[in-house]
């Protein structure tokens with residue numbers, strides 16, 4: 001199966017006295033269609049790893065292949081273009097624009113994909129359909145529930161048909177019922193071939209993934225199936 005992510009010997013430290021060595025010698029392979037949950041306590045480096053994977057931050061050492069292409073040597077503009085074209089982000093706090101409609105918010109997700117406005121509108125309609133939010137197309141986000149906002153944010157992330165959906169605590173602001181609905185949506189996306197990487201401190205959320213990885217001492221350690229959540 002095609003590799004979407006391959007990290008080899010990835011390290012990331014932050015200078016200071018003393019410096020913080022957050023990631024060290026990270027090896028991680030994610031294949032197309034994988035659904036990976038990454039867990040770890042506060043401060044274990046989950047966000048740092050997500051920033052590296054999302055091309056928002058560069059590792060100090062090691063190699064990061066995204067769909068087989070080395071990313072660490074790319075310039076900022078190339079990284080931005082690659083991020084816009086191949087990576088979708090879903091955040092805990094949704095990051096929707098309150099003064100834009102649901103449809104406009106989703107269309108904004110396709111701004112850096114090279115699609116025309118008409119294409120973006122068509123894709124937005126498809127993406128909203130996928131997350132069952134077409135009926136709220138003309139609403140402002142302020143008129144939506146938390147779960148509905150997150151579904152719109154997921155539609156925005158999907159509009160460019162990304163190779164990878166990176167989710168940072170996607171259910172952190174949701175109650176348990178709404179969390180279940182978002183996790184059901186992830187199951188559907190996974191079944192349709194989306195590659196998902198979900199970072200969470202919630203073992204229940206990670207437990208829905210096919211594969212769970214725990215960050216420990218700056219490295220991902222596989223969590224055995226059936227291990228306590």
Ligand SMILES: Nc1ncnc2c1ncn2[C@@H]1O[C@H](COP(=O)(O)OP(=O)(O)OP(=O)(O)O)[C@@H](O)[C@H]1O
Nearest residue numbers: 014020022040041042043044045046047048049201
């Ligand atoms: N820009 C930075 N400068 C200095 N130190 C940083 C920076 N970003 C992260 N760190 C340090 O790296 C460590 C890991 O942070 P990170 O945000 O990746 O953890 P996390 O697992 O996402 O935590 P949480 O679950 O609390 O969000 C922390 O100890 C933090 O202090």
